[in-house]
Amino acid sequence: xxxxxxxxxxxxxxxxxxxxxxxxxxxxxxxxxxxxxxxxxxxxxxxxxxxxxxxxxxxxxxxxxxxxxxxxxxxxxxxxxxxxxxxxxxxxxxxxxxxxxxxxxxxxxxxxxxxxxxxxxxxxxxxxxxxxxxxxxxxxxxxxxxxxxxxxxxxxxxxxxxxxxxxxxxxxxxxxxxxxxxxxxxxxxxxxxxxxxxxxxxxxxxxxxxxxxxxxxxxxxxxxxxxxxxxxxxxxxxxxxxxxxxxxxxxxxxxxxxxxxxxxxxxxxxxxxxxxxxxxxxxxxxxxxxxxxxxxxxxxxxxxxxxxxxxxxxxxxxxxxxxxxxxxxxxxxxxxxxxxxxxxxxxxxxxxxxxxxxxxxxxxxxxxxxxxxxxxxxxx
Amino acid sequence: xxxxxxxxxxxxxxxxxxxxxxxxxxxxxxxxxxxxxxxxxxxxxxxxxxxxxxxxxxxxxxxxxxxxxxxxxxxxxxxxxxxxxxxxxxxxxxxxxxxxxxxxxxxxxxxxxxxxxxxxxxxxxxxxxxxxxxxxxxxxxxxxxxxxxxxxxxxxxxxxxxxxxxxxxxxxxxxxxxxxxxxxxxxxxxxxxxxxxxxxxxxxxxxxxxxxxxxxxxxxxxxxxxxxxxxxxxxxxxxxxxxxxxxxxxxxxxxxxxxxxxxxxxxxxxxxxxxxxxxxxxxxxxxxxxxxxx
Numbered sequence: 092x093x094x095x096x097x098x099x100x101x102x103x104x105x106x107x108x109x110x111x112x113x114x115x116x117x118x119x120x121x122x123x124x125x126x127x128x129x130x131x132x133x134x135x136x137x138x139x140x141x142x143x144x145x146x147x148x149x150x151x152x153x154x155x156x157x158x159x160x161x162x163x164x165x166x167x168x169x170x171x172x173x174x175x176x177x178x179x180x181x182x183x184x185x186x187x188x189x190x191x192x193x194x195x196x197x198x199x200x201x202x203x204x205x206x207x208x209x210x211x212x213x214x215x216x217x218x219x220x221x222x223x224x225x226x227x228x229x230x231x232x233x234x235x236x237x238x239x240x241x242x243x244x245x246x247x248x249x250x251x252x253x254x255x256x257x258x259x260x261x262x263x264x265x266x267x268x269x270x271x272x273x274x275x276x277x278x279x280x281x282x283x284x285x286x287x288x289x290x291x292x293x294x295x296x297x298x299x300x301x302x303x304x305x306x307x308x309x310x311x312x313x314x315x316x317x318x319x320x321x322x323x324x325x326x327x328x329x330x331x332x333x334x335x336x337x338x339x340x341x342x343x344x345x346x347x348x349x350x351x352x353x354x355x356x357x358x359x360x361x362x363x364x365x366x367x368x369x370x371x372x373x374x375x376x377x378x379x380x381x382x383x384x385x386x387x388x389x390x391x392x393x394x395x396x397x398x399x400x401x402x403x404x405x406x407x408x409x410x411x412x413x414x415x416x417x418x419x420x421x422x423x424x425x426x427x428x429x430x431x432x433x434x435x436x437x438x439x440x441x442x443x444x445x446x447x448x449x450x451x452x453x454x455x456x457x458x459x460x461x462x463x464x465x466x467x468x469x470x471x
Numbered sequence: 472x473x474x475x476x477x478x479x480x481x482x483x484x485x486x487x488x489x490x491x492x493x494x495x496x497x498x499x500x501x502x503x504x505x506x507x508x509x510x511x512x513x514x515x516x517x518x519x520x521x522x523x524x525x526x527x528x529x530x531x532x533x534x535x536x537x538x539x540x541x542x543x544x545x546x547x548x549x550x551x552x553x554x555x556x557x558x559x560x561x562x563x564x565x566x567x568x569x570x571x572x573x574x575x576x577x578x579x580x581x582x583x584x585x586x587x588x589x590x591x592x593x594x595x596x597x598x599x600x601x602x603x604x605x606x607x608x609x610x611x612x613x614x615x616x617x618x619x620x621x622x623x624x625x626x627x628x629x630x631x632x633x634x635x636x637x638x639x640x641x642x643x644x645x646x647x648x649x650x651x652x653x654x655x656x657x658x659x660x661x662x663x664x665x666x667x668x669x670x671x672x673x674x675x676x677x678x679x680x681x682x683x684x685x686x687x688x689x690x691x692x693x694x695x696x697x698x699x700x701x702x703x704x705x706x707x708x709x710x711x712x713x714x715x716x717x718x719x720x721x722x723x724x725x726x727x728x729x730x731x732x733x734x735x736x737x738x739x740x741x742x743x744x745x746x747x748x749x750x751x752x753x754x755x756x757x758x759x760x761x762x763x764x765x
Binding site for chain 2: 197199200202203204233234235272275277302303304305307308334336338346347348349350351352353354356357358360361366369371373402403433434435457458459
């Protein structure tokens with residue numbers, strides 16, 4: 092889950108990482124209250140998960156309440172590269188003496204955490220990496236040991252962070268690592284990390300991606316629910332605990348296993364169709380999960396046919412078949428369904444389906460044949 | 472022959488008393504796997520249809536000589552289950568559980584590498600391993616596999632692993648071992664570990680490799696295939712149509728920026744001399760041709 096900047100800053104604050112005082116606002120009046128509380132001058136920042144918001148006019152400076160009213164009313168509702176601004180973050184403006192960069196993420200190839208620090212902050216780090224790679228210090232952190240104080244000191248010194256900022260930067264780097272590990276983030280990034288003329292250092296931006304697998308030990312993440320996606324299908328799927336990604340085609344996909352679901356998308360594409368979604372009902376999927384999956388796919392007005400592709404391992408064939416039958420009794424499925432069922436207890440599963448077969452529910456033995464049938468339905 | 476497991480492998484199931492652990496533990500035993508024990512700290516002394524339950528892996532190993540472990544415990548308990556198995560002297564640990572936090576798996580992978588370098592970890596979030604006719608650890612439906620070789624299979628995806636077994640079995644092509652390495656960002660065993668073992672295994676004469684979007688393991692495997700492998704490799708990569716920046720079910724299946732695309736992986740493997748197929752059925756057909764010419 093990608094957090095908005097304001098959520099990222101709130102998350103940083105939980106771990107003691109200094110951020111500018113500020114507040115989030117959904118209306119102009121709320122923006123003025125937040126600005127009054129933070130103290131003028133303030134910066135008003137559009138909350139969208141897309142780059143280039145500054146250039147698009149989504150970040151403005153205001154020195155009094157009437158300027159806040161003017162800018163907030165322009166920014167709220169603005170469309171930035173397809174993302175409509177629903178919230179602004181209003182924070183006290185900072186004087187900047189120097190801008191740095193700091194992040195932690197997992198280096199999958201090395202199977203270790205990766206710290207990246209640069210004295211060239213405030214611009215896209217990929218740009219720095221391309222034009223001045225020597226300006227970025229990269230250090231692997233062994234997850235079995237963690238980031239030691241000595242590591243943090245060494246990284247900050249090696250990166251050439253200005254002397255007056257070093258001790259503050261070391262302590263922020265240690266807090267950022269704590270946020271990354273204890274906060275179960277896949278990515279934590281501060282860009283820029285700023286030094287003010289009076290010698291203080293704090294995070295001026297926050298980019299945080301949370302590891303969804305760790306949500307069981309973070310009840311506080313519930314506050315982030317419902318703010319991430321603007322796609323109602325994805326919202327509906329998330330409420331039902333399903334792994335769903337919305338696409339724009341006409342063949343609804345339900346498969347068990349992420350690999351098979353991806354493969355199903357590819358095969359639908361290869362036979363001339365367009366997938367409406369990715370949906371993995373996972374291992375151990377019960378009748379209730381299948382029914383939920385059908386409801387979500389059925390809610391998509393673009394869906395003209397549904398392709399259920401199940402190869403039984405942890406999901407047993409009769410559970411899948413019972414799930415389809417249960418779902419058909421529970422909701423009116425508007426599109427014809429093509430099922431391809433194989434694997435563990437597939438024989439039992441197919442027998443259950445056979446008893447319910449019609450011109451709206453058919454089964455095909457192979458992935459390609461089932462994809463062709465679903466694509467043909469979608470074309471009518 | 473087979474890789475990593477064989478008919479002498481004795482397996483303890485951590486989570487045998489849970490519903491999935493019981494279902495698959497019993498299925499694995501019915502297949503012929505030596506399922507020698509289960510663990511549950513609260514149910515030591517009981518048994519699951521004759522499989523003795525011990526308080527912990529140490530006790531299970533002392534009593535039964537278990538060499539491998541299969542973990543079905545829920546995600547929050549996986550890290551301690553893995554370390555418990557390693558500390559008890561288990562040499563091969565298979566984690567079926569999905570949804571393990573990335574921080575946990577990065578930590579226990581590196582702790583094993585540091586403290587138990589001889590212990591092999593497979594998974595998390597994997598279907599397990601099957602050497603047809605000898606040993607089946609995990610959730611693979613044994614009836615879709617055929618023994619005798621000559622094909623070894625390695626895959627990041629569970630259901631695509633079954634698909635590959637099924638395609639080959641239908642064509643009358645046997646398998647030596649089929650390894651599901653799992654779809655997480657830090658797999659305990661990776662493509663190269665399996666390719667290396669298959670290259671050394673005299674009974675494996677061709678390899679089917681199934682990858683997907685995300686990370687760079689397939690590109691690293693391509694490099695290995697180019698320089699170290701003499702046996703033919705047939706490859707299928709899932710996710711050609713996956714949009715960038717979206718996690719496709721598996722925690723590890725995400726295109727980050729321009730890296731991790733199916734296209735880039737297919738190109739790397741093709742130029743390494745692998746046979747690249749565009750869907751699982753075609754992969755089976757290509758393998759049939761490869762096997763016919765061995």
